Amino acid sequence: MSVRPGASRRVVLRGAVLAPVAGVGVSGCKGGADDRSAPLSGPVELGPESEIAEGGAKLYRDHNVVVSRTGDGTLKAYDTVCTHAGCPINKLDGTKLICPCHGSEFDATTGKVLREPAVAPLQPLVVEVENGTMIARPQT
Numbered sequence: 001m002s003v004r005p006g007a008s009r010r011v012v013l014r015g016a017v018l019a020p021v022a023g024v025g026v027s028g029c030k031g032g033a034d035d036r037s038a039p040l041s042g043p044v045e046l047g048p049e050s051e052i053a054e055g056g057a058k059l060y061r062d063h064n065v066v067v068s069r070t071g072d073g074t075l076k077a078y079d080t081v082c083t084h085a086g087c088p089i090n091k092l093d094g095t096k097l098i099c100p101c102h103g104s105e106f107d108a109t110t111g112k113v114l115r116e117p118a119v120a121p122l123q124p125l126v127v128e129v130e131n132g133t134m135i136a137r138p139q140t
């Protein structure tokens with residue numbers, strides 16, 4: 001099932017090597033967690049699309065990606081590196097993402113900020129399904 005009508009399947013197939021997110025540990029986040037992560041730099045394989053229920057969301061911490069499914073079955077994905085100071089978001093409560101560093105909250109279905117100090121929305125990603133497996137990659 002294609003989840004993004006304009007997305008090119010060829011791009012995913014060409015990316016035979018699925019690069020993991022390059023996590024870079026940098027101290028400086030004063031709110032608790034010391035880890036920061038780089039934004040998603042290439043395609044990553046997430047898991048079966050059946051993991052995402054309609055109206056639900058799942059956080060893939062290893063890749064800093066959240067995927068949600070709208071009421072019409074469309075999948076959406078966002079990079080979960082916090083837009084406030086770069087901490088990887090590690091908690092999903094329903095469809096609300098909570099950053100461990102300073103408490104910013106985001107809507108996993110839209111990427112929008114629900115609670116400051118973050119003010120910028122999460123970075124949207126492309127998510128496609130190949131043979132039942134979700135693959136997320138940065139938008140170009």
Ligand code: FES
Pocket residue numbers: 029031082083084085086087099100101102103104117118
């Ligand atoms: S890094 Fe400050 S709230 Fe997320």
